[in-house]
Amino acid sequence: MQGTSRKEKCGYTWMRIGYADARFANTIKLFSLSAIIVLALWVYWEIPKTAWRLAAFLAIYLVAALLYLNLGVWLHEHFHCLAFWRTAHKKQTRIHFKRKYILMLSGYYRVRGAISYRIMRRALLAPINLSLCLLILGWLGSFVLPGWWFPTLLTLAVAGIIDMTHDIYMCVQIRSIGEKGKYWDRGEAIEVVWKDQAS
Numbered sequence: 001m002q003g004t005s006r007k008e009k010c011g012y013t014w015m016r017i018g019y020a021d022a023r024f025a026n027t028i029k030l031f032s033l034s035a036i037i038v039l040a041l042w043v044y045w046e047i048p049k050t051a052w053r054l055a056a057f058l059a060i061y062l063v064a065a066l067l068y069l070n071l072g073v074w075l076h077e078h079f080h081c082l083a084f085w086r087t088a089h090k091k092q093t094r095i096h097f098k099r100k101y102i103l104m105l106s107g108y109y110r111v112r113g114a115i116s117y118r119i120m121r122r123a124l125l126a127p128i129n130l131s132l133c134l135l136i137l138g139w140l141g142s143f144v145l146p147g148w149w150f151p152t153l154l155t156l157a158v159a160g161i162i163d164m165t166h167d168i169y170m171c172v173q174i175r176s177i178g179e180k181g182k183y184w185d186r187g188e189a190i191e192v193v194w195k196d197q198a199s
Contacts, residue, residue, distance in 0.1 A: 001189055004173060015177075017190045020169035032162045039155045046147030060152055066103060068156050073097075073105045076127045076163055080109050083123035089113060096187070110187040117174065120183040120190070124171045131160035 001018030008014070020028075044057050077095045084093045089111050097107035115123075138153025170190050174181065181194035 012193055012195050015173075015192050017170050017173045017192070018188070019166045024169050024172075025165050028165045028168070029162065032158050035158050036155055039151045039158065042151040043148045043155070046151065060148060061155075064152055064156055068159050069104045072130065072156065072160065072163070073107060075130050076160070077107045077109050079126040079129055080123050080167075083119060083126045084111065087119055089115065089119070108187045109185070111185040113184075115183040115185060117177070117179045117181060117183065120174065120185065121171055123185070124167045125164075127160065127164050127167065131157040131164075134160060 001016065003019075003021040004015055004017050006013065006015045019025075040057075040061070043060060044053070047053050047056050047060075050056075074097070077097070081093050081095060084090050092112040093109060094111075095107055095109045097105055100106045111123075134153050134157040138150045138157070141153065142150040174183065174190070174192060177192055177194055180196075181192040184191040
């Protein structure tokens with residue numbers, strides 16, 4: 001499901017929030033891909049000017065892409081679940097992974113039971129820590145590793161933001177509902193029920 005659907009019954013409002021709509025997703029992709037192009041040019045510039053420069057550039061990005069599409073995706077889902085670590089939902093959280101095109105991992109997590117707004121918001125935004133870790137790792141490595149290391153890790157950090165597109169969309173959608181709602185995370189969609197005080 002893409003976007004949101006909403007209905008009202010007996011004074012309560014029920015909303016289902018799916019993947020980001022095309023406008024929201026394209027906006028994030030536009031800014032992120034622009035940043036990736038600039039970072040890729042930076043990586044290329046930092047590689048020594050030899051006959052193997054282009055091959056080295058392609059190899060660096062191929063290895064980086066394979067790492068993110070496997071380890072990065074795995075960490076992304078586990079960061080989501082860290083938000084439930086010290087809550088009653090810890091044992092009710094499950095991560096489901098599957099292989100796409102052999103070299104690509106995909107996954108989602110599901111949680112049984114109603115979730116508070118505070119925990120739901122924290123779970124949705126938790127993977128931002130992956131991008132922050134990549135940023136810090138890139139910066140620390142820049143002191144001892146080749147010049148292409150830092151922009152490559154920054155590229156992966158931006159890829160982490162792209163990977164969060166649907167999470168950010170869901171977080172934006174639930175912000176206006178806030179604490180008055182009860183949330184259910186269905187893995188590929190969020191359901192929320194609330195009663196307006198005016199009702």
